[in-house]
Amino acid sequence: MTKFEVVFITTPAIGQLVPIVEFAHHLINCDPRFSITILIVTLPQRPLVNTYVQSCVATSASTNINFVHLLPVELPSPDQLQSSIGCISLFAERHKPHVKQAITNLVATESDLDSDRRLVGFFIDLFTTSMIDVANELDIPCYLYFQSTAEFLGFMLHLPVLDTQLTTGLAELDTELVIPSFVNPVPPSVLPSVMLEKDGYSFFLQNARRYVETKGIIINTFSELEPHALNSVSTSQVPPVYPIGPVLDLTGSAQWHPDRAQHERIMRWLDDQPPSTVVFLCFGSMGGVSGSQVREIAFGLELAGVRFVWALHEPHKAQFGLSDDYMSLEKVLPNGFLERTSKIGLVCGWVSQVSILAHKAIGGFISHYGWNSILESLWYGIPIATWPIYAEQQINAFQMVKELGLAIEIRLDYREGSDLVLANEVERGINCLMDYDNEVRKKVKEMSKKSRVAMMENGSSYVSLRALIQELVL
Numbered sequence: 001m002t003k004f005e006v007v008f009i010t011t012p013a014i015g016q017l018v019p020i021v022e023f024a025h026h027l028i029n030c031d032p033r034f035s036i037t038i039l040i041v042t043l044p045q046r047p048l049v050n051t052y053v054q055s056c057v058a059t060s061a062s063t064n065i066n067f068v069h070l071l072p073v074e075l076p077s078p079d080q081l082q083s084s085i086g087c088i089s090l091f092a093e094r095h096k097p098h099v100k101q102a103i104t105n106l107v108a109t110e111s112d113l114d115s116d117r118r119l120v121g122f123f124i125d126l127f128t129t130s131m132i133d134v135a136n137e138l139d140i141p142c143y144l145y146f147q148s149t150a151e152f153l154g155f156m157l158h159l160p161v162l163d164t165q166l167t168t169g170l171a172e173l174d175t176e177l178v179i180p181s182f183v184n185p186v187p188p189s190v191l192p193s194v195m196l197e198k199d200g201y202s203f204f205l206q207n208a209r210r211y212v213e214t215k216g217i218i219i220n221t222f223s224e225l226e227p228h229a230l231n232s233v234s235t236s237q238v239p240p241v242y243p244i245g246p247v248l249d250l251t252g253s254a255q256w257h258p259d260r261a262q263h264e265r266i267m268r269w270l271d272d273q274p275p276s277t278v279v280f281l282c283f284g285s286m287g288g289v290s291g292s293q294v295r296e297i298a299f300g301l302e303l304a305g306v307r308f309v310w311a312l313h314e315p316h317k318a319q320f321g322l323s324d325d326y327m328s329l330e331k332v333l334p335n336g337f338l339e340r341t342s343k344i345g346l347v348c349g350w351v352s353q354v355s356i357l358a359h360k361a362i363g364g365f366i367s368h369y370g371w372n373s374i375l376e377s378l379w380y381g382i383p384i385a386t387w388p389i390y391a392e393q394q395i396n397a398f399q400m401v402k403e404l405g406l407a408i409e410i411r412l413d414y415r416e417g418s419d420l421v422l423a424n425e426v427e428r429g430i431n432c433l434m435d436y437d438n439e440v441r442k443k444v445k446e447m448s449k450k451s452r453v454a455m456m457e458n459g460s461s462y463v464s465l466r467a468l469i470q471e472l473v474l
């Protein structure tokens with residue numbers, strides 16, 4: 001039987017890597033003829049990535065997924081560049097010779113082992129487009145795995161056109177942007193922060209320009225969720241787009257949880273709460289909130305008087321760093337908060353978000369609005385109140401609230417350095433989120449069903465994945 005080999009490379013961030021690994025599993029489950037190699041870029045500043053990879057390696061013995069660590073490369077020094085995107089893009093570029101070598105080795109070993117193996121695709125992501133050169137040199141079809149929304153993909157694809165129309169930088173822009181993948185004009189206040197920096201913008205543009213050079217774009221979404229955006233990117237100038245989601249890591253992260261005891265404690269606590277009554281607050285692996293903001297949230301929770309689980313991290317200190325769990329909760333939380341709320345709430349550090357969302361006690365989610373979190377929450381039919389922090393989260397929040405009516409607005413344009421969200425705004429957001437008659441809650445429940453149907457046999461994402469497989473093995 002012919003075997004089909006596929007290679008992946010991704011930006012070294014947990015939010016980018018986990019979906020890739022999950023997609024790899026999904027592809028193999030769908031078609032066992034595939035065998036997958038994931039090239040790992042090592043960035044010591046991101047220890048969570050390494051913890052995750054170690055756990056994958058430990059559990060993947062029986063699967064057809066291999067992890068290959070690329071030789072280490074020096075990170076461009078921060079003073080040469082302003083933005084993290086610039087740094088990540090150049091960092092990726094420096095890996096080109098190692099990637100070429102790794103793929104060449106792979107092909108060589110395989111032809112020794114088994115002549116009936118074919119390397120059929122090299123998958124890159126948002127910020128590793130410089131790898132298209134490697135694919136071209138080795139003559140391997142290159143695909144883009146886009147780890148965000150179809151609306152944002154449409155935005156990236158439109159960026160080269162927008163660039164010719166702009167007379168100022170995006171930061172100085174005072175009019176709303178008309179972007180084909182969005183139904184409504186997009187206010188500049190919801191654009192990603194790094195895009196507002198000159199150098200960040202140019203690296204977005206540089207990566208975006210190259211998306212059309214790929215043979216296909218795989219996106220973790222489903223057509224029932226983003227029909228307008230997916231329609232708008234289906235043009236002859238764009239390679240075929242395959243919406244294959246939601247592909248989710250529904251069990252994995254609990255297995256590599258750095259603190260199992262805490263994880264079990266949270267689960268036992270949730271078991272004792274009535275269904276759909278607990279608000280879960282979590283701001284992602286890199287998005288902590290400042291001390292004064294923490295206190296406003298705490299007061300807001302007390303005002304609302306709801307049950308809650310709050311995953312609380314400090315803002316990350318170093319560029320590319322993860323947010324740390326606060327060492328001393330008593331110091332950052334208002335005096336007596338933990339005692340006063342001990343019967344209704346739980347404050348904890350890093351958690352397995354998806355296990356918590358899956359618990360029947362959870363009734364609402366206050367989230368930083370990363371794409372994986374949105375998909376997970378929709379899957380379990382949990383409405384979200386928006387609290388974007390970094391990356392493209394503001395524009396995600398805009399989409400879910402204004403375009404799709406699938407989320408409650410706390411803030412759309414919150415980011416580092418924004419005005420604090422005050423306790424009464426938090427309280428109002430929570431009350432709206434936990435209102436069982438809210439229209440948003442009903443729509444989220446319906447979309448939850450659609451997300452599951454999309455993945456079933458003959459569902460839209462199932463059909464789309466089949467089409468991709470046909471294309472790969474051709």
Ligand SMILES: *[C@@H]1O[C@H](CO)[C@@H](O)[C@H](O)[C@H]1NC(C)=O
Pocket residue numbers: 457458
């Ligand atoms: C999927 O579609 C095929 C072809 O139309 C059909 O034979 C099959 O029964 C369908 N499966 C389900 C679960 O509906």
